[in-house]
Amino acid sequence: xxxxxxxxxxxxxxxxxxxxxxxxxxxxxxxxxxxxxxxxxxxxxxxxxxxxxxxxxxxxxxxxxxxxxxxxxxxxxxxxxxxxxxxxxxxxxxxxxxxxxxxxxxxxxxxxxxxxxxxxxxxxxxxxxxxxxxxxxxxxxxxxxxxxxxxxxxxxxxxxxxxxxxxxxxxxxxxxxxxxxxxxxxxxxxxxxxxxxxxxxxxxx
Amino acid sequence: xxxxxxxxxxxxxxxxxxxxxxxxxxxxxxxxxxxxxxxxxxxxxxxxxxxxxxxxxxxxxxxxxxxxxxxxxxxxxxxxxxxxxxxxxxxxxxxxxxxxxxxxxxxxxxxxxxxxxxxxxxxxxxxxxxxxxxxxxxxxxxxxxxxxxxxxxxxxxxxxxxxxxxxxxxxxxxxxxxxxxxxxxxxxxxxxxxxxxxxxxxxxx
DNA sequence: CTATAGCGATACGCCAACGTCTCGAAAGGC
DNA sequence: GCCTTTCGAGACGTTGGCGTATCGCTATAG
Numbered sequence: 368x369x370x371x372x373x374x375x376x377x378x379x380x381x382x383x384x385x386x387x388x389x390x391x392x393x394x395x396x397x398x399x400x401x402x403x404x405x406x407x408x409x410x411x412x413x414x415x416x417x418x419x420x421x422x423x424x425x426x427x428x429x430x431x432x433x434x435x436x437x438x439x440x441x442x443x444x445x446x447x448x449x450x451x452x453x454x455x456x457x458x459x460x461x462x463x464x465x466x467x468x469x470x471x472x473x474x475x476x477x478x479x480x481x482x483x484x485x486x487x488x489x490x491x492x493x494x495x496x497x498x499x500x501x502x503x504x505x506x507x508x509x510x511x512x513x514x515x516x517x518x519x520x521x522x523x524x525x526x527x528x529x530x531x532x533x534x535x536x537x538x539x540x541x542x543x544x545x546x547x548x549x550x551x552x553x554x555x556x557x558x559x560x561x562x563x564x565x566x567x568x569x570x571x572x
Numbered sequence: 573x574x575x576x577x578x579x580x581x582x583x584x585x586x587x588x589x590x591x592x593x594x595x596x597x598x599x600x601x602x603x604x605x606x607x608x609x610x611x612x613x614x615x616x617x618x619x620x621x622x623x624x625x626x627x628x629x630x631x632x633x634x635x636x637x638x639x640x641x642x643x644x645x646x647x648x649x650x651x652x653x654x655x656x657x658x659x660x661x662x663x664x665x666x667x668x669x670x671x672x673x674x675x676x677x678x679x680x681x682x683x684x685x686x687x688x689x690x691x692x693x694x695x696x697x698x699x700x701x702x703x704x705x706x707x708x709x710x711x712x713x714x715x716x717x718x719x720x721x722x723x724x725x726x727x728x729x730x731x732x733x734x735x736x737x738x739x740x741x742x743x744x745x746x747x748x749x750x751x752x753x754x755x756x757x758x759x760x761x762x763x764x765x766x767x768x769x770x771x772x773x774x775x776x777x
Numbered sequence: 778c779t780a781t782a783g784c785g786a787t788a789c790g791c792c793a794a795c796g797t798c799t800c801g802a803a804a805g806g807c
Numbered sequence: 808g809c810c811t812t813t814c815g816a817g818a819c820g821t822t823g824g825c826g827t828a829t830c831g832c833t834a835t836a837g
Contacts, residue, residue, distance in 0.1 A: 383804095383806090384804090385813055389813080389814080405611070406610070407610055408612055412794060412795085413794095421814065421817080422795095422796085423796095423798085423799095423815080423816085424813080426796070427813080431795095480689045481689055483688055484610050484611075484685045488613075497747075500743075500748045524759065527740055527756075530740035530744065531760075531763070533743060534735060534736055534739010534740055534742065535736055537739065538738060538742050539735065541688050542702075543702060544698055544702045551732075555736075558728050558733065558736070559764070588783065588834090588835070590783055594783080594784080616825075617824060624785090626784065626787085627786085627826085628787095631827080632784090637825095
């Protein structure tokens with residue numbers, strides 16, 4: 368018997384493995400269907416069917432569609448790793464390339480339109496999405512800050528610069544519905560951080 | 573009697589003023605509710621009620637929710653005008669400022685998340701949205717091309733540059749849920765088109 | 778002035794998903 | 808090996824929106 372077992376906090380409270388398994392498979396099905404159907408088209412019955420689970424099992428763990436979707440998108444992670452070594456420019460290209468690929472095909476990308484729509488109507492979803500987006504942006508800002516220290520990046524508003532860098536990738540995915548080829552990333556970076564840059568003291572690698 | 577009166581083509585075929593009035597008020601209500609409820613939450617009954625119209629009047633003109641929404645978003649226009657006079661930089665700032673304001677508050681902006689979501693699931697909506705987005709982008713590209721001719725804009729991929737310019741505005745609205753102050757537009761432009769630019773022959777105004 | 782067509786309202790049957798429930802089966806903890 | 812808990816399945820009544828049809832009313836065209 369697990370009294371108030373919310374299973375959420377990080378203090379590993381103990382959970383029946385059957386519960387853990389149900390949770391996982393249901394959340395995964397919910398994400399898949401969220402991408403396919405959108406928030407409005409998502410139904411608990413479809414989630415249960417896709418998960419190969421009884422409807423009652425879903426209701427045993429979540430009170431309704433909204434709570435389920437909130438939990439589901441909370442499981443989405445940035446999915447971007449900053450390389451440890453290399454020049455700032457090279458690492459930046461790498462990170463943006465990951466984002467472009469991620470944007471072309473990933474659970475996150477396919478759910479993104481549904482999440483954007485849901486965020487507009489539910490404050491909790493909005494908060495989750497904002498948190499995740501800021502996290503991603505901060506990754507780039509930190510990298511740029513490092514580059515500014517070495518002189519690879521000029522002394523400008525780094526937050527704005529980061530937004531300019533991911534902007535085209537986002538705009539094409541959501542507004543223009545054109546692909547952004549990962550191979551085009553170097554050109555994007557060169558355009559915003561001209562290769563012949565390094566104004567102050569230091570030189571690039 | 574208007575036989576196949578679709579009222580849509582530009583050849584002003586003739587429409588009973590009552591029909592025209594119904595169409596207008598219904599499309600307007602549909603857009604408002606699309607922004608408030610999203611595509612999934614939109615119902616014909618709610619549209620009729622909001623428009624102060626009988627349900628049958630909606631079904632008299634559209635076959636269902638999808639057709640109605642498609643027609644509704646077709647009425648959305650770019651809502652951006654390029655100033656006729658001034659330096660390219662000043663006109664660019666003006667245009668981006670309009671977009672930023674538009675993005676902060678407008679029918680289009682409030683419907684945007686719903687449209688993005690709907691576009692993911694309906695090819696017709698996708699096409700309409702893509703067309704509109706390209707139209708907007710082309711406005712900026714044309715302006716930049718003009719600037720390149722006068723030397724105000726460097727010789728780079730103008731499409732990409734245009735996307736970098738609107739990127740931050742879009743990213744903040746849809747992903748970060750942070751406002752993009754129209755007053756920040758000049759800084760944005762300066763960052764991507766450094767004031768001390770004009771590389772070849774001509775000078776700026 | 779008359780015939781016509783579009784109108785608002787609303788009643789109708791239909792269906793899909795809701796959220797609750799009750800089973801017997803089986804996996805887990807001890 | 809026994810007791811507990813979760814499980815899948817699905818029956819159930821309820822709700823809300825669907826799309827259709829009917830009905831006087833009124834604005835419009837001729």
